[in-house]
Amino acid sequence: MRKPAFRWLIIAGVLLSGAMAIVVLWAGRPRSLSLRASPKRIQTSRLRLGRAVAAGAIAGAFLSGYSLRWQVGQPFTIPTIALDWMLVAAFMLGVAVWLLRPAHMTPPVSNLRNPAQELRKPLLVLGIGGLLVFTAANTALTFDHLHLSQHIQMLLFAAGIFFVVKGTAGSPRAVAAPTSSSVESLLLVVIVLIAFALRTWRLAGTVHIMIDELHFEDAVIHLWRVEDTPILQPMNGIAAFPFTFAYMQRWWVALLGPDFLGLRFMSVVVGTLTVPALYLLGSALFERRTGLIAAALLAVFPPHIHFSRLALNNIADPLFGTLALAFLVRGLRRNSGSDYVLAGVNLGLATYFYEGGRLLFLVVFCAWLGAILVLKRPRAQVWNLLTMSLVALLVAAPYYVTSLRSDLSLASRLTNEGIRARYLLEALRTESPLRVLADHFDNALKYTIFHMIYSPDSSQFYYGGYTGILMWYLVPFFILGLFYLAFRFRAAGALLWLWIVLGILGISLVVSTDWTVRFVALFPAMILVVAVGLHHSAQLAKWGRLSQPALYGLLGLIVGILALGQVIYYFGEHLIAYNRQVRNGILDFYDALDRASRFPPGSRLYYLSDEIVYTPVLDSTIIFRNLNVRYEIWNTRQVTASRLAALPQGQTLIFAVAPTDRRVVALLETVFDGLEGPLWSSYESIPRDRQYALYVHHP
Numbered sequence: 001m002r003k004p005a006f007r008w009l010i011i012a013g014v015l016l017s018g019a020m021a022i023v024v025l026w027a028g029r030p031r032s033l034s035l036r037a038s039p040k041r042i043q044t045s046r047l048r049l050g051r052a053v054a055a056g057a058i059a060g061a062f063l064s065g066y067s068l069r070w071q072v073g074q075p076f077t078i079p080t081i082a083l084d085w086m087l088v089a090a091f092m093l094g095v096a097v098w099l100l101r102p103a104h105m106t107p108p109v110s111n112l113r114n115p116a117q118e119l120r121k122p123l124l125v126l127g128i129g130g131l132l133v134f135t136a137a138n139t140a141l142t143f144d145h146l147h148l149s150q151h152i153q154m155l156l157f158a159a160g161i162f163f164v165v166k167g168t169a170g171s172p173r174a175v176a177a178p179t180s181s182s183v184e185s186l187l188l189v190v191i192v193l194i195a196f197a198l199r200t201w202r203l204a205g206t207v208h209i210m211i212d213e214l215h216f217e218d219a220v221i222h223l224w225r226v227e228d229t230p231i232l233q234p235m236n237g238i239a240a241f242p243f244t245f246a247y248m249q250r251w252w253v254a255l256l257g258p259d260f261l262g263l264r265f266m267s268v269v270v271g272t273l274t275v276p277a278l279y280l281l282g283s284a285l286f287e288r289r290t291g292l293i294a295a296a297l298l299a300v301f302p303p304h305i306h307f308s309r310l311a312l313n314n315i316a317d318p319l320f321g322t323l324a325l326a327f328l329v330r331g332l333r334r335n336s337g338s339d340y341v342l343a344g345v346n347l348g349l350a351t352y353f354y355e356g357g358r359l360l361f362l363v364v365f366c367a368w369l370g371a372i373l374v375l376k377r378p379r380a381q382v383w384n385l386l387t388m389s390l391v392a393l394l395v396a397a398p399y400y401v402t403s404l405r406s407d408l409s410l411a412s413r414l415t416n417e418g419i420r421a422r423y424l425l426e427a428l429r430t431e432s433p434l435r436v437l438a439d440h441f442d443n444a445l446k447y448t449i450f451h452m453i454y455s456p457d458s459s460q461f462y463y464g465g466y467t468g469i470l471m472w473y474l475v476p477f478f479i480l481g482l483f484y485l486a487f488r489f490r491a492a493g494a495l496l497w498l499w500i501v502l503g504i505l506g507i508s509l510v511v512s513t514d515w516t517v518r519f520v521a522l523f524p525a526m527i528l529v530v531a532v533g534l535h536h537s538a539q540l541a542k543w544g545r546l547s548q549p550a551l552y553g554l555l556g557l558i559v560g561i562l563a564l565g566q567v568i569y570y571f572g573e574h575l576i577a578y579n580r581q582v583r584n585g586i587l588d589f590y591d592a593l594d595r596a597s598r599f600p601p602g603s604r605l606y607y608l609s610d611e612i613v614y615t616p617v618l619d620s621t622i623i624f625r626n627l628n629v630r631y632e633i634w635n636t637r638q639v640t641a642s643r644l645a646a647l648p649q650g651q652t653l654i655f656a657v658a659p660t661d662r663r664v665v666a667l668l669e670t671v672f673d674g675l676e677g678p679l680w681s682s683y684e685s686i687p688r689d690r691q692y693a694l695y696v697h698h699p
Contacts, residue, residue: 050099053092054540057480060089061533065475068454072466076455078446089476090483096540097487109332109376119387124167128394130160135398138232139405147228154231154247157398161345164394168387169341184288188279188295195275195299198567199268199308204260206309206575208683209582209590210617211462213311215239217263217624219246220253232402240408242399244352245313258625263311271308274319275299278524281326282531284333285492289552293559294524294531300563302570303469303516304523314520317357320350322524324365325495331388332372335381340388348395357521360503367502368495424509444508451514452504452526453478460581463516465574469523471566474530481533489532496532499525534558575685583690589613591681592656592692593621593629599696601628603652608639608664609692639664644671650699656692665695672697 064085134156137148148156210217219235223246231247234240245266252269253262275295282291298304307315327343330336350361372378373385403410427436447455450468453475457463470478485493503522507513538555587609596605607613613633622629634643644667647653657664659678669675677695680688 046099046101050096051540051542053099054096054537057089057092057096058476058537058541060085060092061476061479061537064089064479065453065472068468068475069472070454070456070466070468076447076450078450079454082454086479089479093480093483093537093540094487097484100540102488102536102540109372109378109381120167122167123163127160127163127165127167130156130163131394131398134160135232135401138230138398138402149227150223150229150231150243150247154244157231161349161395164391165341165345168391169338184292187292188276191279191292191295191299192272192275196268196272198300198305199271200265201571203264203268203309205683206571206685207579207582208260208594208681208685209579209588210621211310211312211582213263214617214620216246216249216311216313217620219243220250220263221620221623223247223250230402232399233406234408241313241354242352245316249311260311263624264309267308267311267315270316270319271304274304274315274322274524277319277322277326278528281322281329281524282528284326284329285495285528286489286532286535289555290528290531290535293535293555294528296559296563297474297530298524298527300566301523301527302465302471302566302574303463303519304527305570306463307517307520312354312517314354314356314517316353317350317361317521318524320346320353321357321361321364321521324350324361325368328365328369328388329495331384332378332381335378335384337384337387340381340384341391344388344391345395347392351396351399354520356506356518360499360506360521364495364499364502368491368498371494372491440508444513445504447514448504448508451516452519452522455514457514457516459512459515459517460578460584464578464581466577467574469516469519470526470530471569473562473565477530477533477537478526479533480537481529481531484532484536485529488536496525496529500529579685580687580690583687585612586690587611587656587658587692588681588686588690589656589692590617590621591683591686592694593618593627593631595679595681595694596629596631596654596656597625597627599629599652599654603629603654604648605629605631605654605656606647607631607633607656607692608636609656609658609661610635611658636661636664639667641667641671644668652699653697655695655697657695659689659691659693665693668695668697674698 064082067079067082067085133146133148134153137146137153137156215235215238219239222235223229223243229243231244232242235243235246249263249266252265256262256265275298278298279291279295282294284291304315324343324346327339327346331339331343347361347365351358369385378385400410402408424436424440427439431439447458451457452469454468456466456468468475482497485496500522503519503525507518510518512518535555538551542551589607589611592607593605596603615633618631621627653672655664655668655677657668657678665678675695675697678693679696680693681691
């Protein structure tokens with residue numbers, strides 16, 4: 001328990017730093033009306049004190065981050081000592097910003113009146129026609145859908161978008177674009193290659209269990225079986241998403257094979273592409289170095305690596321949302337019609353994947369753009385803004401029209417899981433808003449906020465581990481970045497704050513507010529804030545009066561150390577813990593089927609155990625992988641010598657037994673001569689005590 005005296009010590013330190021600033025600045029003031037203080041002296045005093053205070057802010061942020069380390073087994077309690085240090089860091093950073101007065105990095109809104117982008121009406125009409133036919137094939141607009149092949153549907157969708165883009169953007173205008181040096185371009189290529197390698201390495205083996213991926217495996221099977229599947233109809237009642245992601249998974253399965261590698265590879269591609277997308281956004285909002293730092297940190301960010309290696313469509317949300325915001329910022333800066341059109345396309349495409357991104361990015365995009373329009377009044381960009389809105393509407397329309405015409409909810413996940421939202425609405429009828437907000441913070445919001453920086457994934461299924469979303473050594477830069485954005489970056493800071501705050505509020509309205517899977521759409525924003533904190537706190541502190549090249553060299557070294565630490569953590573400590581957590585209380589029935597499939601066709605697998613066996617996973621996997629294996633499930637009371645002796649002897653019999661069940665093993669050895677076993681999994685990632693021991697009787 002922290003002593004009260006410690007808090008007073010912190011407060012005294014904060015007051016002392018403020019007093020030092022006042023004294024130093026007072027010393028540099030004019031001493032009489034006839035004498036002027038040297039501007040150089042004042043500037044030197046400001047720089048020295050500002051850099052010292054900035055260094056103090058960095059130290060305070062690190063003490064806060066260090067205090068936010070999660071101790072395994074502890075109950076959730078808000079670490080107030082970390083909050084104290086956070087306030088110290090915020091205060092000192094504010095003083096440093098006031099003293100040093102760095103330039104505002106507000107993305108400029110161009111008043112350049114570029115020639116209006118001419119609409120190519122024939123191409124635009126062709127694109128709209130393609131999207132209309134695609135929509136008709138998925139709705140009751142024609143009283144019955146058109147029974148078009150899924151391939152024709154996706155071709156119409158892609159062609160419609162292509163011709164809409166060509167019809168509205170045409171050939172890009174000659175607008176001055178930000179250029180990248182060859183070194184920066186090479187660094188970005190290396191970062192993207194590293195991101196791809198980390199997401200593909202042992203893709204099928206490090207997590208050799210199905211993590212809620214059954215919905216997408218079933219969707220691919222459905223696409224195989226029903227050629228004219230309406231792509232925009234929901235996959236099923238639980239995963240009520242369109243088949244767009246599953247359709248792309250189908251092609252990778254055809255190319256790489258019907259296993260985890262093929263099923264998950266689409267997520268690898270999408271996750272990797274999000275890295276350069278974040279560079280694009282970071283460069284547009286701030287500058288290229290911040291964009292590079294953000295791209296490098298996202299490439300090695302453990303939660304993003306993790307969800308890029310699972311066959312879940314959540315990972316698609318941040319790609320299209322980040323691209324939409326990046327092209328919007330570029331459009332505002334350059335008044336470029338092509339950038340605006342691409343912003344509209346990506347905002348529309350964000351509709352077709354997971355629900356969280358669809359709702360979040362639409363609100364963030366419109367709210368931030370609305371504020372820009374009110375405050376900046378960019379009259380020269382009205383035509384391009386209208387064009388962007390038209391493109392976004394055309395691209396997203398097939399989904400919304402299909403949902404409305406088919407009486408489908410536009411937010412089925414929020415409707416099904418937004419229990420807290422309904423509770424809040426009910427509570428507001430009888431209690432004061434402040435009381436309702438306080439209760440909501442205690443019951444939900446605090447868990448959502450602190451999961452980002454402190455407490456682990458409570459599901460222990462989707463991500464697990466024993467850390468918050470951000471490792472403790474990234475948290476200091478996240479804190480510095482948030483406050484620096486609040487103090488200095490106006491429009492850019494507003495965008496990232498809006499992105500994170502709206503995301504947190506939305507997550508807090510559903511059940512299980514501290515499941516990492518719900519935060520996937522926030523990953524780019526969180527990492528970009530970390531990059532801002534790292535880059536600009538270093539610029540403020542000017543560590544050791546380093547020259548600019550030396551400072552950037554030191555920044556590169558720090559980024560490299562942070563990257564290496566996260567990669568080692570994820571593929572080591574995290575996956576070891578996660579592979580145990582995800583199998584908590586069960587034996588790995590999927591792995592037993594996988595091992596049984598390597599025996600001769602027609603083999604029979606018997607689960608002789610009281611453990612839970614989820615048969616839908618087994619049934620779907622047998623179909624998906626075209627396995628010639630049949631299985632039965634016996635509880636241990638059903639295992640008798642007479643029943644075992646009555647089994648067919650002309651085929652390979654495989655028995656999956658709990659590793660501690662000596663009675664069943666003794667019965668097997670009594671009934672069958674030459675019994676082979678126990679056999680264990682070839683995957684080192686599966687804990688031995690969570691495996692079935694396989695015993696094999698050959699005919």
